Amino acid sequence: MNNQIPEVTLHDGLELPVIGLGTYALNGNEGATAIQRAIEENGYRLIDSAYNYENEGTVGEAVKRSAVPREKLRITSKLPGRYQTYDKAIKTVQESLYRASLDYYDLYLIHWPNPKQDHYVEAWQALIDAKKQGLIRSIGVCNFLPDHLKRLEKETGEKPSINQIELHPYFNQEQQRKWHEKNSIKTESWSPLGHGNDILQQVTIQQIAERHQKSAAQVVLRWHYQLGAISIPKSANPDRQLENISIFDFSLDDAEMNSISSMTKPDGRINDQDPAVYEEY
Numbered sequence: 001m002n003n004q005i006p007e008v009t010l011h012d013g014l015e016l017p018v019i020g021l022g023t024y025a026l027n028g029n030e031g032a033t034a035i036q037r038a039i040e041e042n043g044y045r046l047i048d049s050a051y052n053y054e055n056e057g058t059v060g061e062a063v064k065r066s067a068v069p070r071e072k073l074r075i076t077s078k079l080p081g082r083y084q085t086y087d088k089a090i091k092t093v094q095e096s097l098y099r100a101s102l103d104y105y106d107l108y109l110i111h112w113p114n115p116k117q118d119h120y121v122e123a124w125q126a127l128i129d130a131k132k133q134g135l136i137r138s139i140g141v142c143n144f145l146p147d148h149l150k151r152l153e154k155e156t157g158e159k160p161s162i163n164q165i166e167l168h169p170y171f172n173q174e175q176q177r178k179w180h181e182k183n184s185i186k187t188e189s190w191s192p193l194g195h196g197n198d199i200l201q202q203v204t205i206q207q208i209a210e211r212h213q214k215s216a217a218q219v220v221l222r223w224h225y226q227l228g229a230i231s232i233p234k235s236a237n238p239d240r241q242l243e244n245i246s247i248f249d250f251s252l253d254d255a256e257m258n259s260i261s262s263m264t265k266p267d268g269r270i271n272d273q274d275p276a277v278y279e280e281y
């Protein structure tokens with residue numbers, strides 16, 4: 001797909017690059033231009049989006065403007081909580097495709113489990129069926145805890161290819177990552193750089209960056225890669241986009257990996273969104 005970015009193969013056979021572009025708040029013409037530049041100039045092939053970001057059209061426009069063939073790209077979107085009943089979920093996948101002017105999504109994820117609402121199993125059945133209809137190549141989830149994941153497989157016989165979860169140095173998700181690995185589910189990190197908080201300014205990160213002559217963001221993204229997670233840093237800025245994807249010419253040793261992982265804290269979530277209780281519509 002792209003010679004410079006390593007790829008991983010999901011349990012259903014879909015290949016994904018280990019770094020993609022987050023697109024939260026990339027909307028309209030400015031967003032489309034930023035995404036197009038990420039694809040054409042900076043080598044991004046995996047693009048994350050969501051129905052709730054109101055930017056599936058923006059992503060579709062960037063794909064249309066880009067000279068990179070559609071089949072080389074991996075486009076993701078996500079099903080919102082308010083459309084998790086079966087019929088609504090099927091129609092939402094169709095609407096997501098219309099919005100992006102795409103014939104298929106490479107990856108479509110349930111955005112949050114919303115356990116109180118308790119429709120995520122029928123939403124999952126809808127994604128299974130949409131995949132059978134050729135509307136989606138690979139299906140996954142975000143923010144699912146092991147109990148939610150177990151239930152999907154028990155009740156439908158199919159498990160997600162990916163679980164996109166909050167993961168950054170303040171919240172390293174060690175247990176959840178181990179569980180994914182044991183169950184052949186790929187971990188994808190959201191807010192991998194901490195969504196603009198102070199992670200990149202921390203002395204631990206700054207010292208490692210200095211040692212390797214890399215930026216703080218590159219050190220953090222290299223940490224994700226060595227943990228075995230796909231990360232989707234968002235940047236509207238072409239220089240930072242390139243910086244974020246240029247992490248394959250150095251490596252962190254065990255002590256460096258451990259010191260970054262040790263920055264994690266019990267209350268390290270950015271917005272206190274615990275999927276056991278948080279519901280998003």
Ligand SMILES: NC(=O)C1=CN([C@@H]2O[C@H](COP(=O)(O)OP(=O)(O)OC[C@H]3O[C@@H](n4cnc5c(N)ncnc54)[C@H](OP(=O)(O)O)[C@@H]3O)[C@@H](O)[C@H]2O)C=CC1
Nearest residue numbers: 022023024142190191192193194195196217233234235236
């Ligand atoms: N499934 C889910 O529930 C969720 C999914 N997501 C997905 O994950 C993506 C990434 O997470 P997001 O919350 O956007 O946060 P990120 O951790 O990707 O951080 C983005 C912020 O960091 C800045 N930044 C990017 N690169 C650099 C750099 N090299 N040096 C310094 N600053 C930098 C960006 O500014 P600038 O643009 O100016 O460069 C922006 O302010 C989202 O865009 C979305 O696609 C996010 C949250 C929840």
Ligand SMILES: O=C(O)C(=O)[C@@H](O)[C@H](O)C(=O)CO
Nearest residue numbers: 024050111112190271273280
């Ligand atoms: O950005 C996303 O994908 C989300 O799920 C949001 O909930 C995000 O975490 C947020 O905006 C929180 O305020």
